Every structure is written in C-alpha cells, then in structure tokens.
Amino acid sequence: MKNLIITLCARGGSKGIPGKNIRKIGGKPLIQYSYDHAKKFATWLKTEHSINVDIELSTDSQEIIEVCENLGFSTNYLRPELLANDKAGKLDAIKDVVLFAEKEKATKYEYVLDLDVSAPMRTMEDLQKAWNDIESNKKAMNLFSVSNAHKNPYFNMVEKNENGFYELSKKSDIVLSRQTAPKVYEMNASFYFYKRHFFDQFPLYLFSNSLIFEMKHESFDLDEILDFEFLDFLMRENKLSFTI
Numbered sequence: 001m002k003n004l005i006i007t008l009c010a011r012g013g014s015k016g017i018p019g020k021n022i023r024k025i026g027g028k029p030l031i032q033y034s035y036d037h038a039k040k041f042a043t044w045l046k047t048e049h050s051i052n053v054d055i056e057l058s059t060d061s062q063e064i065i066e067v068c069e070n071l072g073f074s075t076n077y078l079r080p081e082l083l084a085n086d087k088a089g090k091l092d093a094i095k096d097v098v099l100f101a102e103k104e105k106a107t108k109y110e111y112v113l114d115l116d117v118s119a120p121m122r123t124m125e126d127l128q129k130a131w132n133d134i135e136s137n138k139k140a141m142n143l144f145s146v147s148n149a150h151k152n153p154y155f156n157m158v159e160k161n162e163n164g165f166y167e168l169s170k171k172s173d174i175v176l177s178r179q180t181a182p183k184v185y186e187m188n189a190s191f192y193f194y195k196r197h198f199f200d201q202f203p204l205y206l207f208s209n210s211l212i213f214e215m216k217h218e219s220f221d222l223d224e225i226l227d228f229e230f231l232d233f234l235m236r237e238n239k240l241s242f243t244i
Helices: 029-047 063-070 092-105 126-136 225-236
Strands: 003-009 054-059 111-115 140-146 158-160 167-170 183-197 211-213
Touching: 003 029, 003 063, 003 183, 003 211, 029 063, 029 158, 054 063, 054 092, 092 225, 111 126, 126 183, 126 211, 167 183
Parallel strands: 003 054, 003 111, 140 211
Antiparallel strands: 111 183, 140 183, 158 167
C-alpha cells in the first residue's frame, strides 16, 4: 500500500491577521476547514485508491495545538523556531514535518499534500481531480492550484528596468491586446501536491515538471483582515457558488 501525508502548516505569528489560523470564520476556527478537508480526502483515498494517509500539523504555537486537540487532531511535532519566523520558507517547513513523521511512524511517503490553512476555498472535487492528474503523470514532480489571472505580465503588468524606468514584465511582439497575450494563472495557495522525491531535490528543481489545477470557482488567500471579513460575509450570506 502506498502512503501519502497531508500537512497543515499553521504558524502562530500571523502579522496581517493576528491569530488568523484559529480565528473563527463561518462559526468555526479557520484551521477546521482544512482539517475537515484532510479527513474527507483521506477517507476517499483509502476507499477508492487503497492509499494510506497520515495527517500532520506543523505549528510553533501551543494555542493552535490546543485548538486542534479540541477538534480531535493531536501532534507530537513542534515546528523549530528557525522555521517559524517571517523569513522561513514554507517548503522547508513542510519537508521538516514530513521527515519527522517518516521517522516517528517508521514509514516512507510516496506523496505529500499540503492544504494551506489560510486558503480554505477548495472542494473535494478539486482535490480528487488534482490527485488523478498528478498520480497519472509519471514525470510530474508537483501540482499546485491556480485561478484565472486578472492581470497579465505580457499586457498590463510592469516592472522597473535597469535604467530606472518601467516596462512590461514580459515582452512579446505579438501581444496587441489581453486576448492575444499568452494564458497566465495566479497561484491561489489553496493546495499543493508533491511527489515525495521533490523534497530530495528541492530547492534545485522548484518548478521542474510542475502541473497546475485550475479552480473554476472563487478561491483566494486570506492575507489581510479585509480578505477574512470578505470571506466571512460571503459565507454568512450564502454568496459562494460552492460549499467549503
């Protein structure tokens, strides 16, 4: 039987939204949505694909640990301080908890799925289709969720050049309008699938053999308090086109 680990990374020191990961939204702590998704997806993988699934929490916060324990989600892992500051990369944090779980459970995972706690706008259908995509592509190293981009670097995104002036981020002689520009996507941070050997080669091949899964519904990361309040409003007023 193959093994997959689902990671929920929830650092305690959120600056944009204090206490974000356990702040209530739609009547539940934010992290509960991702934990519920993890449990449902784990059941589906075991039932439909005979995949064994473990779920691991990565946090440096005792308060987050206590909230998760009340949800029935406990852990023996505590994220090291080195991986819990503002400059620490999330991939390093994921790798560390994966290595911890492999040692603690004396197992080796073939797949890693990270469900971003601050981007809970995903469905089981999203996860199931994305799983089928990466599992069926033997050359793929990872897959990440995206949304249709509202801005395009070939048409209406600019950056500073070496002369101190501004120009289009990406140049093309054939782009006359947004419609003729190459298709681009926004990473919406909701979920990331990885083949386990991705982490043995990271960061050398960060975007090597990557797949995307385009979400057809609303999905955005909760970075600022306005994002949080907006999603809470959409949920309370039943304005979402799907159920989280």
